[in-house]
Amino acid sequence: MTDMKKQNGAVLLTGGAGYIGTHTTVALLEAGFDVIVADNFSNSCPEAINRVEQITGKKIKLYEVDVADQKQLVQIFAENKITGVIHFAGFKAVGESVKLPIKYYRNNLDTTLTLLECMARFGVKNLVFSSSATVYGDENPSPCVETMRTGKCANPYGMTKAFIEQILVDVAAAHKEMSIVLLRYFNPVGAHPSGLIGENPGGIPNNLMPYVSQVAVGKRDKLTIFGNDYNTPDGTCQRDFIHIMDLAQAHVKAIEFVEKNCGLDVFNIGTGEPYSVLDLVQTFEKVNGLKIPYEFGARREGDLPVVWADVSKAARVLGWKAELNLEDMCRDSWNWQKKNPHGINSSRN
């Protein structure tokens, strides 16, 4: 099985040096796929790829390119036999996207369109796209189901995901030979259990788990919980946190799925279980044996009270479901943070 996959060619991961990309690279290598990474390190670093090589004991073919640069991308397709692509490359900071919408639309749409042109030119038909639960917007009650109407997102980052989904729907309709999967991630957290790779945000983290981890390691004084007057059991927002190792495994299932099917399919990737912000903080304290100082603050603009996934389609069609729980997520996030208090940054030798 492994050898057959290798003979068939490699999977190209755009943005493969990032948080989700590195964990997916590990999962694909362990499942016997050959992987090529294309990344411009705009929000990642070459050391992350060294760490993946350390974990897997395998060498990764790495291209430092901007996926929106057609010439550079063509070279990757010309030099390698690529059987499928997982497209992670894109900007993802919600707040920055509100301030710099043109930058977000330009980058996220350009990378995708250039990639699609390149795939068409080289006859590569299989694509998995890194989408987000953000496409469900604020009009759909949870649990979110793949058949719900999407596209009314609260910020330009989310809109880039919704626009790209629409582009891919149109491409799949026009090119029947194409096989495309959209994975809508809920709230990815956690890290590889080795603590060698994990989420590496620059500056002050926007997301909950990196913020909690940085409080734990002493980089931040305390966590502010944005709102405790929501109509939820403990007053704080509820989310569907999903362990990055489970998320990575979903990409293995998705790439196997696109290899066997045609058309376009959409899958929610979450656990299907909502936990509150306070649940996460208390679990983090319990499993790691430490205190997270926190205070309640005002609600954050744009936050929805409750977001979680219906994950039955991924189980039924992909044969995938999350195996790890909130305790695993909190333990592995802290293991990564304490081993890398300042993240990782050095360059690849």
Ligand code: WQD
């Ligand atoms: C979770 C909960 C906050 C920080 C965002 C994007 C989404 C996706 C994932 C992808 C909320 C609360 C947070 C803090 C807090 N992006 N919180 N104090 O907003 O569900 O989703 O990240 O690339 O598109 O919108 O995740 O981790 O920011 O927040 O109280 O310091 O934690 O209010 O209720 P969110 P999050």
